Amino acid sequence: MKISLGPLQYFWKKSEVLNFYQAAAGWPVDVFYLGETVCSKRRELRLRDWLALAETLADQGHEVVLSSLALIEAESDLATLQHLVDNKKFKVEANDLSAVQLCHEHQIPFIAGPTLNIYNHEALALLQRCGLIRLVLSVDQGAQQLEALQRQVRLAAQPFPELEVLVWGRIPLAYSARCFTARARNLAKDDCGLCCLEYPDGLLVETREGQSFLCINGIQVQSAACCDLGPELNELVELGVDYLRITPQRQDTDLVVRRFAEALSTRTPPARHGDCNGYWHGGAGMAQINTLKL
Amino acid sequence: MTMELVCPAGSPAALAAALEQGADAVYLGLRNSTNARAFPGLNFTPEALADAVSQAHVRGCKIYLALNTYPTSDHMALWKNSIDIAANAGVDALIIAEMSLLDYAARHYPGTPRHLSVQGSATSPAALRFFHEQFGITRAVLPRVLSLAQVERVCEKSPVGIEVFAFGSLCIMVEGRCHLSSYVTGQSPNCHGVCSPAHHVHWEELPGDQRRVRLNKILIDEFKAGESASYPTVCKGRYLAGGALFYALEEPTSLNTLSLLPRLAEAGVVALKIEGRQRGPAYVAKVTRVWRQALDALQQQEPFVVRPEWQAALTHVAEGHQTTLGPYHRPWH
Structure with missing residues (x-):
């Protein structure tokens, strides 16, 4: 079982991004997913900068995957996607069927990102025929669905792809054409002034009772709560999960990575540090279900 | 045509x-x-x-x-x-x-x-x-x-x-990719064919004809007397963000x-x-x-x-x- 660092969801200054990954290169991370997946206006790093960073991390012995934009709107988004697919060196995480199609047209194997809506073994088989080599489970799927998927894959004598699950981080819940950060600032999206730079951990949304609820991140809405499947580690192992995905945050990502790495090496699930695990247990995503049997 | x-x-x-x-x-x-x-x-x-x-x-x-x-x-x-x-x-x-x-x-x-x-x-x-x-x-x-x-x-x-x-x-989110409902209720348009299902909706009557509406205990909105109340889908609630109370995602x-x-x-x-x-x-x-x-x-x-x-x-x-x-x-x- 390996540890992956999912794509950076927020918009940081170029120097901050580079510093973050320079530090992360020294953490026990096996796979780095790099690239802008949320908003095409975020160009502190352009594709060539991500590629240069990818080269550096690959030279240091890490597996690197380039992640594609989750929502393709403009023709320019498609053009960028085409360049990303054409990179000839690094694997691609397809976060939209446009990316799947371009990879398929160029016969390039791809990793299916969490937004592709692969809910069953037949859809999985179809995409495997198009080049899928690794499946990142969508955020709303849990142990029961994964078990069913594996059972049916076995019954159909399909090959099972590599499997990755988001184990730590705020949960990406929705994407829109609208920029919610610009809206909160009373700005039009076309004139946003790149205000996401001012929210390096997103903008917290609370209920009228002051309960932390959601987190606005440009056109993306995340949970305010942090998903933590650390205590579920044994189950993840039993279900054949190959990669544990950790989503970068501004603070303490190194601690999180080290905690999971230590848990893997000692085969001991860590205590719960995050907030929720409801999806994994088939319930509301925000729920925290205590599974540690002491 | x-x-x-x-x-x-x-x-x-x-x-x-x-x-x-x-x-x-x-x-x-x-x-x-x-x-x-x-x-x-x-x-x-x-x-x-x-x-x-x-x-x-x-x-x-x-x-x-x-x-x-x-x-x-x-x-x-x-x-x-x-x-x-x-x-x-x-x-x-x-x-x-x-x-x-x-x-x-x-x-x-x-x-x-x-x-x-x-x-x-x-x-x-x-x-x-x-x-x-x-x-x-x-x-x-x-x-x-x-x-x-x-x-x-x-x-x-x-x-x-x-x-x-x-x-x-x-719907203001990309359809097929919105998990807001299942995050709160466990049920989603994708898998269950419902968004913010009615059996999770709870209305509270407050003094002065005010009303509050919750979705699985999460406060989605509160309405003054006479204010028209809308169905509490997560994306159309009033929340606090950046110090202001407003429809942070979309109005009804x-x-x-x-x-x-x-x-x-x-x-x-x-x-x-x-x-x-x-x-x-x-x-x-x-x-x-x-x-x-x-x-x-x-x-x-x-x-x-x-x-x-x-x-x-x-x-x-x-x-x-x-x-x-x-x-x-x-x-x-």
Whole structure:
């Protein structure tokens, strides 16, 4: 079982991004997913900068995957996607069927990102025929669905792809054409002034009772709560999960990575540090279900 | 070419209203979780579906069956069985979101056209090529995220006919990719065919005729006396962000594209979809009548003018009694 660092969801200054990954290169991370997946206006790093960073991390012995934009709107988004697919060196995480199609047209194997809506073994088989080599489970799927998927894959004598699950981080819940950060600032999206730079951990949304609820991140809405499947580690192992995905945050990502790495090496699930695990247990995503049997 | 008017029906009475008022096609769902309006008491039994097809065909109207939720590995049979029922009932097209179901329909019922549902989240010509090449879809419904200029561009390059949403409650998230409902309630449009389901909604009466509404204990909104209260979908609540209390994601409002009709026609859009299978026959009748008149007026030689009585009628049935051009209009973004 390996540890992956999912794509950076927020918009940081170029120097901050580079510093973050320079530090992360020294953490026990096996796979780095790099690239802008949320908003095409975020160009502190352009594709060539991500590629240069990818080269550096690959030279240091890490597996690197380039992640594609989750929502393709403009023709320019498609053009960028085409360049990303054409990179000839690094694997691609397809976060939209446009990316799947371009990879398929160029016969390039791809990793299916969490937004592709692969809910069953037949859809999985179809995409495997198009080049899928690794499946990142969508955020709303849990142990029961994964078990069913594996059972049916076995019954159909399909090959099972590599499997990755988001184990730590705020949960990406929705994407829109609208920029919610610009809206909160009373700005039009076309004139946003790149205000996401001012929210390096997103903008917290609370209920009228002051309960932390959601987190606005440009056109993306995340949970305010942090998903933590650390205590579920044994189950993840039993279900054949190959990669544990950790989503970068501004603070303490190194601690999180080290905690999971230590848990893997000692085969001991860590205590719960995050907030929720409801999806994994088939319930509301925000729920925290205590599974540690002491 | 005239644009097809595709109207919703959640019941035989709503279907009758749509037929009466001149829908070109009516879309409906079976009474199970295979479609995104799986509400109690709504939708059609297999027998009612067969009746609907005959009634519609007598009037020269088409019936499309919406099968737009995502089955998990252990529950494929219900969805496939629903495709069997619909194809055998003689529906004019299947509206499907999920690729294994598109594949099943293409292999078993190649003569029944397949439309990609809005829940399929295809927003680019490349994504549309995928569904066209793999499953032979002949039409796709675009998610409500593209601006009008982007819709025009997609129409130019799409291998299939494009249907867009013209009127009704507005999902502001990319359809098929919104987990807000399941995050709070465990039930989602994708897997359960419901958004913010009613059995998780709890209204609290407060002193001074104020009201609070919760979704599985999360406070979605609070209303003063006399303030119109809307259904508590997560995206249309009032929350605190950056020190202000406001509709952080979207106001309760409906999409209304009447004024865009000439440009949508010019772009080559083949069909206009009216949202609202969960609404009653009166809504369907009123909305279908207005859109029939508007589409007929568009065919006349005179310049197209939106009549004030059309707008008034649509605003009256709109969510929060207000309408928006939504994502088609760039400043909305």
